[in-house]
Amino acid sequence: MSHSQRSDIFLLDAERTTWHDETLWFVRQKRDKAVYALPEFQDLRELASQIKNHTLSKLDHYLVQFEEAATRNGVQVHWAADAAEHNAIVLGLIRKHNATRVVKSKSMLTEECHLNPHLIKNGIEVIDTDLGERIIQMREEAPSHVVLPAIHLKKEDVGDTFHIHLGTTKGNNDPQQLTEAARQHLREKFLAGEVAISGVNFAIAETGSVVVCTNEGNADLGVNLAKVHIACMGMEKLIPRLSDLSVFTRVLTRSATGQPVTTYTSHFTKPAPGKEMHIVIVDNGRTKQLGRPDFRASLKCIRCGACMNTCPVYRRSGGHSYDFTIPGPIGAILSPNIDMRKHASLPFASTLCGSCTDVCPVKIDIHTQLYKWRQVLAAEGEIPASKKWSMRLLSSVLSRPGMYGLGGKMARQGLRFLPHGLTHAKGYNPWAIARELPEPPKQSFREWYEQQQKVK
Amino acid sequence: MLLTASEAKNERMKVGLFIPCYVDQFYPQVGIATLQLLEKLGVKAHFPKQQTCCGQPMANSGCEQDAIPVYHNFVDTFQDYDYVVGPAGSCVYHVRKHFNIIDQTPKVEHVRENTRELFDFLINVLGVTDIPGSFPYKVGLHLSCHGQRGLHQANESEMTPVRDGQLKRLLTSMKGLEFTELDRNDECCGFGGTFCVSEAGISARMGQDRVKDHVRNGTQVLTGGDMSCLMHLEGIIRRGKLPIKVMHAAEILNGAIL
Amino acid sequence: MSNSREKILAAVKANQPEELPLPDVPAFTGDGSLEKFTTILEGIGGKVVPIRGITHLDVVVQELFPTDERVASTLMASSVLVDAQTPIEVLAAVDIAVLQGEFGVAENGTIWLPEANMLNRALPMITQHLVLVLDHKQIVPTMHQAYAKLGSVGDYGIFLAGPSKTADIEQSLVIGAHGARSLTVLLV
Ligand code: SF4
Numbered sequence: 052m053s054h055s056q057r058s059d060i061f062l063l064d065a066e067r068t069t070w071h072d073e074t075l076w077f078v079r080q081k082r083d084k085a086v087y088a089l090p091e092f093q094d095l096r097e098l099a100s101q102i103k104n105h106t107l108s109k110l111d112h113y114l115v116q117f118e119e120a121a122t123r124n125g126v127q128v129h130w131a132a133d134a135a136e137h138n139a140i141v142l143g144l145i146r147k148h149n150a151t152r153v154v155k156s157k158s159m160l161t162e163e164c165h166l167n168p169h170l171i172k173n174g175i176e177v178i179d180t181d182l183g184e185r186i187i188q189m190r191e192e193a194p195s196h197v198v199l200p201a202i203h204l205k206k207e208d209v210g211d212t213f214h215i216h217l218g219t220t221k222g223n224n225d226p227q228q229l230t231e232a233a234r235q236h237l238r239e240k241f242l243a244g245e246v247a248i249s250g251v252n253f254a255i256a257e258t259g260s261v262v263v264c265t266n267e268g269n270a271d272l273g274v275n276l277a278k279v280h281i282a283c284m285g286m287e288k289l290i291p292r293l294s295d296l297s298v299f300t301r302v303l304t305r306s307a308t309g310q311p312v313t314t315y316t317s318h319f320t321k322p323a324p325g326k327e328m329h330i331v332i333v334d335n336g337r338t339k340q341l342g343r344p345d346f347r348a349s350l351k352c353i354r355c356g357a358c359m360n361t362c363p364v365y366r367r368s369g370g371h372s373y374d375f376t377i378p379g380p381i382g383a384i385l386s387p388n389i390d391m392r393k394h395a396s397l398p399f400a401s402t403l404c405g406s407c408t409d410v411c412p413v414k415i416d417i418h419t420q421l422y423k424w425r426q427v428l429a430a431e432g433e434i435p436a437s438k439k440w441s442m443r444l445l446s447s448v449l450s451r452p453g454m455y456g457l458g459g460k461m462a463r464q465g466l467r468f469l470p471h472g473l474t475h476a477k478g479y480n481p482w483a484i485a486r487e488l489p490e491p492p493k494q495s496f497r498e499w500y501e502q503q504q505k506v507k
Numbered sequence: 508m509l510l511t512a513s514e515a516k517n518e519r520m521k522v523g524l525f526i527p528c529y530v531d532q533f534y535p536q537v538g539i540a541t542l543q544l545l546e547k548l549g550v551k552a553h554f555p556k557q558q559t560c561c562g563q564p565m566a567n568s569g570c571e572q573d574a575i576p577v578y579h580n581f582v583d584t585f586q587d588y589d590y591v592v593g594p595a596g597s598c599v600y601h602v603r604k605h606f607n608i609i610d611q612t613p614k615v616e617h618v619r620e621n622t623r624e625l626f627d628f629l630i631n632v633l634g635v636t637d638i639p640g641s642f643p644y645k646v647g648l649h650l651s652c653h654g655q656r657g658l659h660q661a662n663e664s665e666m667t668p669v670r671d672g673q674l675k676r677l678l679t680s681m682k683g684l685e686f687t688e689l690d691r692n693d694e695c696c697g698f699g700g701t702f703c704v705s706e707a708g709i710s711a712r713m714g715q716d717r718v719k720d721h722v723r724n725g726t727q728v729l730t731g732g733d734m735s736c737l738m739h740l741e742g743i744i745r746r747g748k749l750p751i752k753v754m755h756a757a758e759i760l761n762g763a764i765l
Numbered sequence: 766m767s768n769s770r771e772k773i774l775a776a777v778k779a780n781q782p783e784e785l786p787l788p789d790v791p792a793f794t795g796d797g798s799l800e801k802f803t804t805i806l807e808g809i810g811g812k813v814v815p816i817r818g819i820t821h822l823d824v825v826v827q828e829l830f831p832t833d834e835r836v837a838s839t840l841m842a843s844s845v846l847v848d849a850q851t852p853i854e855v856l857a858a859v860d861i862a863v864l865q866g867e868f869g870v871a872e873n874g875t876i877w878l879p880e881a882n883m884l885n886r887a888l889p890m891i892t893q894h895l896v897l898v899l900d901h902k903q904i905v906p907t908m909h910q911a912y913a914k915l916g917s918v919g920d921y922g923i924f925l926a927g928p929s930k931t932a933d934i935e936q937s938l939v940i941g942a943h944g945a946r947s948l949t950v951l952l953v
Contacts, residue, residue: 055709086666102787104785105787107785109784111774132773182933231941237943241943242854271923272944297907297908311873311875314927317923317924318922319921320921338773341780342779367713402695402700403652426572429570430572434568442565445565446573446574446576449562450559452558455560482707488742489742491532494535
């Protein structure tokens, strides 16, 4: 299915679409308020962008520096070329400790690698501890947003899910009470957790530390109660210096939710005495993207979700319409790198309005990359043949002024003389499903102009 | 009587009128208004007949390579003009930004550099600050994304709460004109070129939401600098039989000057 | 495994662009007042209570939490003794942790809490309520001054801003997700 086909399903529920759009627009407005209040915000974006550009340009150096520092700290560093290797490393570490109970805080990388199914298949209980993630885990769904994984659900949906899985009263849809039920349920899981997996927001090359940002405190609680901490990170999470964090902590949450900072900004440098800490550095297509000059800037992403909140398409099609771990505009420029054919429709799921580029705290030229992916996809034969040929035909008309004048006139006359029922037929003209065609004028501009010239 | 001291300079200027293909075919009155408005401000624009299109429909579909002959036709058509002026931010943006894939000969550079959106041209080249006239309606201003975010003709809500822009300033000088305060000042209308058919459902929904914002806040006349967005919004307004008139801003300004 | 390491590093080296400059981060500054800090922290759900000094902390804590008994602290008499080795069941029973915060950041209401002040790494999260004592003179304007002041983040440390919270159900803000249900800052 293409993005537009999946969107059409989402759009069927018009009221829910309105709700989804308004909820995310509200988040965008909170972001605006936080951004307007900080006079240096645009300077910080520029700095964040430059720091990331620099890091990507010396990534080999920073990876090694990070590994050395982390190793000195008593942390074990692992390297995974792809998702399968990542999953094997994580499972191996869990097995080594004879553990079966794992708690996991938010990590888009482990979603990307489909770690959960792999662990479950191998007899490991893995519990997502972020509330939103836990909800969708119970429902066996994928996250629909990078920061707000359950944003596609209404409180009634959560109430039903908790009724089934946690035994809350049927019809209890109060967010406060549902959160309390999850707190009690997850406390048990935290206390029993043997291994804790976390994501990584930033990895500091000079100190070997990983930084994890949460509002719930679930990463810290999980990690600090378990014997073993496994932090999984994409290799693009690096930043050179501790002081660079000042820039990123200032832009991340303001862009994401409009908060001045997350509740917990936690710096994990050394394991607690008697415990173990592991870091898994994952490639999984990232080096390939690094080698695409037009698209490498997508690796600057800090997963704030702002481009999703602002995207007028995302807000009306929902995260699942992208059918990729990372939805929204950034997902649409990351996904073709992974599987061009499967995700060929995503770069077209945009009007190229450019709002994503303007909110992005690390200044990724998202809409320009969408445009460029379209060119690549067409060149690789990944757009429908009908589209390709109609564009060829259009080009041959538009590059020949004589033919163009004639063709335009024919189209216009066609509109005038064909019956409304035909020009507005559903299967025939997608424009006309919800819109009237323009009223065809008697004369085109050029015809009028010529007439004027003659009169003169 | 409108003409000022700069009129002589304006008259000597060689200005090519760029009327995008869909304006030519479906909205000739917008082309006429553009031409007449320029004339009233002392600029005799000329419409070279061999022009067709900027090539955007092909390029946005991923067929940039197929658009190259169209780009060349555009450059050849307009190379001898000092300025190329068009009433469509999106097409102008395309010329300025995306003609980078052809050989950057002096004539290509000249054309890209000097292709200007109508109101940008009025304000920044002619130095027009206000246009006397009256238009006693509640006007909803639709900002085209390519004009606003691409050509920086208006402030962006992503950057600042201040709602300011070139067209807004020009229209402010109309007597009796009141602007609609929209809930979402600069959300995309969902036209998006071929997007409007390849993602027809989302496109229509975006347009409907934009129109609702105008209805909710009392727009009588919906205007903007880009006829492509307006064509889409007009299609939705007419389908809903809503009491909103759609006009290109050139029509408003040209009509008011009379 | 080390095979992947070499493979990845080689691919990175081959694919990364020419070196681009690393910018210096200017020390943007701002309002570093106690008022600003207080307003922001209260805005994100924290409670700020000025107190005279820490000699009568027990009285203050008793007043704030009249029904809770199990207190773990570095600063006052504790009813639960906590250290790095404390078993999980004991930790899980703590009602209130009273700990020393190092300094606050005015722009976002966050407080630096290093491992050395935590008694146990899990304590600030597992306790039902968290109380941080903070010297009112120890406020910096922004995160730039904060990281400059830190120099090193130590083995483990948290910038902590308010109580644990979530908005994962329909974007409704709920205080008290998994960590402490409340954060009280006692200003001395
Ligand atoms: S692309 Fe930019 S705006 Fe989108 S999630 Fe990444 S950092 Fe945020």
